[in-house]
Amino acid sequence: MIRPAAPGDAEQVIPLLYExxxxxxxxxxxxxxxxxxxxxxxxxxxxxxxxxxxxNAIVEETEGMPVGFALFYDGSRMGALDEPLLGRLRSCAADPNAVDRFPKEARDDEFYLDSLAVSEACRGQGVGGRLLRAFEGEAAARGHNWAALIVEQSNDKARRFYVSLGYEKDGELDVAGHRYDHMRKPVSRQEK
Structure with missing residues (x-):
């Protein structure tokens, strides 16, 4: 079952986010x-x-436990959503250039998939595909024309997965010293 994430899901979601x-x-x-x-x-x-x-997240729950999650938001809101994190960096980061390296991954005209991960025990069971379709449905429901994400260039398996679902590369970027492909897919707007 896919549902909105809750604060109590942190114990399962945060390790997946880190991964x-x-x-x-x-x-x-x-x-x-x-x-x-x-x-x-x-x-x-x-x-x-x-x-x-x-x-900004949804989870797939099995037997009362989150086994996968997707984190997403409107690309035009990225600056406002990053400001609390940037404020923390300004006040405590050991590296004074950390704020300058903060990733701007999303474009203003897209609904952006920040992260998607599935617990190791549940991989290969369609959880990632269901979460990705739910993300795309949310993009359409919110009136967006584009669903977008980035994938590390060295992650061939993930890239093949996204391509198989209709995503196409439309750019590249560096984030935290790694090269990523920016990928987009058109989604049909739903009437509100």
Missing amino acids: AIGDIAHLLSGTEDFERTMEVLTSFYHLPGNRISYE
Whole structure:
């Protein structure tokens, strides 16, 4: 069952988020320390109005436990959603250039899939596909023409998955020292 995420899902969602975004997690948290990074991500997950808030996520639940999640938002809101994280970086990051390297992954004209991950035990069971379709449905329901995401260029398996579902590369970017392909797919708007 896919449902909106809740603050109580953090114990399952945050490790999946870390797995999905890797080094970007340290950039977002302003620390290279794994435990501190997980604490910061969990704190922001519980708070509304930021990029990694539970408000921007859905989970697939099996037997009462989240086994996968998708995190997404309107690309035009990325600046406002990043401001709480940037404020933290300005006040505590050891690296004064961290704010300048903060990733701008989404474009204003798209509904952006920030992260998608499935627990190892549930991979290969269609969870990722269901979450991706739910994300696309949300994009259409909110009146967007484009669903978008980035995929690390070295992640051939994920790229093949997105291509098989109609996503096409339309650009490249660097995030946290890694090369990513920006991919988009048109979605049909739904009448509100």
